[in-house]
Amino acid sequence: MVQAYNFLASWQLFPEKCVYESGIVPKSGNYKIESILNGKSLQISINWITVENEAYYAQFSVVPDGSQQPCEYQELADTVTAVIPDTSTLIHTFYKNEAQVLSVQHRILSNGFLELVYEGITTNGAAFVNKEVYHKQMSVLPYASSVGSVVIQPTKQGMIKHKALTAMEEQTNMQLEQIKQQIELLARQAQEIRKRRELSLMIYDAQINFKPQIRQVYYLYEKKDGNYLLSLVAPKEWAGSGPFKQFLASVQLLTDHTWVEVA
Structure with a gap:
């Protein structure tokens, strides 16, 4: 044929x-x-x-x-x-x-x-x-x-x-949606880890005059010479504007020894 x-x-x-x-x-x-x-x-x-x-x-x-x-x-x-x-x-x-x-x-x-x-x-x-x-x-x-x-x-x-x-x-659409949500969650978690890492590097480079305790809230300042200081004193507890250039964040030490910003 x-x-x-x-x-x-x-x-x-x-x-x-x-x-x-x-x-x-x-x-x-x-x-x-x-x-x-x-x-x-x-x-x-x-x-x-x-x-x-x-x-x-x-x-x-x-x-x-x-x-x-x-x-x-x-x-x-x-x-x-x-x-x-x-x-x-x-x-x-x-x-x-x-x-x-x-x-x-x-x-x-x-x-x-x-x-x-x-x-x-x-x-x-x-x-x-x-x-x-x-x-x-x-x-x-x-x-x-x-x-x-x-x-x-x-x-x-x-x-x-x-x-x-x-x-x-x-x-397959349901499975792909689940994978998409997992990817988005992993991306958010990765972003949070990067933020904690950057903050932790900043704090470990700061002046610390005490031994930080897990879950305790501390206060991170930038000094007038450009260096950083971790303090027990909150911004509102300083007389006037305080002896620092600026207040950066309230932070807390986690069990994995990274630091996280808290409200």
């Missing part, structure tokens, strides 16, 4: 490049084309999520020899044909009661994208044309595609995947 080679890939939907006149509108999608049965058939796997966050999944296989084959989705069609007229075109045609109800033309564009054009008839008898554009994926994503014109109901497999992914997203 040499002519099918260009189509064999997993294709990721470009929602912003799509136009829908009818059917389900996806917000993300994956359209996978594989060769099976020793290259005799093509298997199409379609996964997508709608704008309402509903998960859909469909899979069918066709022999691209132009013959009519049973359609695996009887609610859509009785039979389907597939043909590859050239290396850049693949056409699926769906029939219901021997009448054509949908044609899906796959075309490889000059930029390497895959364009799907759906021409069909709605249940009300109105004609419609939907267009989708995909880019080739390097790897297969587990979710999303389209086929906005094909009326396929949510499958059990699709809903299970959707519920699992929703639960996974909720759990």
